[in-house]
Every structure is written in C-alpha cells, then in structure tokens.
Amino acid sequence: MNWFGLLLAIVTLFIIGSGFVWVIRGERYFGHPWWPYLMGLGFLLVLSSLFLASNWASALLGVFGASIIWGSTELKEQAIRAELGWYPSRAKKVQLPFADIIKKWKAPHL
Amino acid sequence: MELNFTGLTAALATFLGVWLGHVAVRKVEFVSPTIWLPTSIFTLFGIGLEILSLRSTNAQLSAAFGILGITMLWDALEFTRQQRRIKKGHAPANPNNPRHARIMAEHSSATTLDLLKRDPVGRPVLQDEAIRLIKKHS
Numbered sequence: 001m002n003w004f005g006l007l008l009a010i011v012t013l014f015i016i017g018s019g020f021v022w023v024i025r026g027e028r029y030f031g032h033p034w035w036p037y038l039m040g041l042g043f044l045l046v047l048s049s050l051f052l053a054s055n056w057a058s059a060l061l062g063v064f065g066a067s068i069i070w071g072s073t074e075l076k077e078q079a080i081r082a083e084l085g086w087y088p089s090r091a092k093k094v095q096l097p098f099a100d101i102i103k104k105w106k107a108p109h110l
Numbered sequence: 111m112e113l114n115f116t117g118l119t120a121a122l123a124t125f126l127g128v129w130l131g132h133v134a135v136r137k138v139e140f141v142s143p144t145i146w147l148p149t150s151i152f153t154l155f156g157i158g159l160e161i162l163s164l165r166s167t168n169a170q171l172s173a174a175f176g177i178l179g180i181t182m183l184w185d186a187l188e189f190t191r192q193q194r195r196i197k198k199g200h201a202p203a204n205p206n207n208p209r210h211a212r213i214m215a216e217h218s219s220a221t222t223l224d225l226l227k228r229d230p231v232g233r234p235v236l237q238d239e240a241i242r243l244i245k246k247h248s
Contacts, residue, residue, distance in 0.1 A: 002163070015124075049118060062121035080228065080230050091233075
C-alpha cells in the first residue's frame with residue numbers, strides 16, 4: 001500500500017478549501033484587478049516545485065501553486081457575487097499597483 | 111541537477127480536477143432529474159481512484175489518482191450544494207429538468223438567468239440592474 005497519494009489528497013482538500021476563504025477575503029479588500037499577481041505567483045510556485053528533491057515538498061508546493069492559479073480565475077466572479085450582495089462587500093478597496101491597467105484586461109474565468 | 115516532476119503532476123491533477131469538477135457539477139446538476147444518482151456515481155469513481163492511488167508504487171501516479179479521487183468525492187457533495195444555489199437563484203435553473211421545475215414552483219428566488227455572466231461594475235447592483243447588465247452583456 002502506498003499512502004502518499006491519499007495523504008497528499010487529504011492535504012490538497014484543505015489547501016483547496018482555504019482557497020474558498022482567501023478568494024472571498026481577497027476580493028473584499030483588493031477587488032479583482034490583482035489576479036495577474038496571483039496567477040504569476042501560482043506559476044512561480046509550480047515551477048519552483050521542480051527543483052525540490054523531496055516528493056512531499058515538491059507535491060505540496062505544486063498543489064499550493066495550482067490552487068492559487070485557480071483562485072486567480074475566480075476573483076472576477078467573486079467580485080460580481082459581492083456586487084449582488086451575496087457576500088459582504090467593502091466599498092473602499094485597497095488599490096494594488098497597475099490596478100487601472102489590469103482592469104482593462106479581460107479577467108480570466110473558467 | 112535532476113528535476114522532480116512530482117509537484118508538476120500534483121499541480122496538474124489539482125488544477126484539472128478542480129476545473130473539470132467545476133464544469134461537470136454545473137452541467138450534470140442542470141440536466142439530472144435526481145441528485146442521488148450523480149452523487150453515487152462520483153462517490154464510486156472517487157473511491158475507485160483512491161484505491162488505484164493506494165496500489166500505485168509510483169509517487170506521481172499515486173499523487174495524481176489520490177488528488178483526482180478526492181476532488182471527485184468533493185464534487186459528489188457539490189451536487190447538493192449546487193441544488194441549493196439553484197433554489198436561491200445563485201445559479202440558473204433549467205425549466206426542462208423536472209426537478210428544477212419543482213424547485214422553481216416552490217422557491218420564488220429560483221431563476222433561469224445566470225446573474226454572474228457579465229463583467230464587474232465596481233459598485234453594489236440591485237436585482238433590476240443585475241438583469242439589465244447580463245442582457246447587455248450577452
């Protein structure tokens with residue numbers, strides 16, 4: 001029996017689950033025009049996982065990166081949910097650098 | 111230095127598992143006359159993938175099966191959560207699905223409109239405007 005995959009999967013479930021929380025909070029404070037930062041960070045983490053010798057460390061970093069990339073594609077829809085009043089919204093958002101430029105780009109959604 | 115592809119495999123399994131689950135739950139729940147049938151099928155496939163994961167001697171295969179299996183087990187629960195979204199009008203109902211038709215008769219909040227199908231406008235939006243915005247968008 002190889003328990004690696006199942007144990008990794010259980011940790012993955014919690015990492016994905018934490019995504020529900022940080023996407024909601026992240027949108028509340030920063031809005032959605034910071035998705036490229038998240039997407040970039042996610043890809044960087046997945047890339048870094050290639051250079052870790054330990055399977056556990058590599059897998060966890062890969063899962064964490066993938067979860068952040070997915071979260072970056074969820075921000076736009078979360079912004080609409082907040083506008084509709086389905087989630088508490090904060091009128092004053094913290095503007096991250098280049099937010100005005102990013103707003104003109106088409107936000108990804110899958 | 112030798113590259114370790116375990117993380118990339120786990121990342122792909124996570125991303126594809128979440129993406130496919132996200133799409134499959136919406137599509138299947140939209141057309142399925144029952145919730146228990148897709149829930150049971152996804153549960154069985156999820157358990158099957160976990161058994162494959164336990165029996166894989168290769169770390170990458172074990173990781174991929176394990177992660178895909180657990181996302182399918184989560185999807186099994188999501189069918190019930192998706193039905194709740196239909197009742198609240200947070201996801202579009204399908205009047206041609208008898209189960210959704212019953213939900214629409216019992217819950218005035220249910221709607222055939224997908225209120226998320228637009229771009230954000232950056233301020234609170236009330237129901238009337240929310241509908242105008244998605245009509246303009248489509």
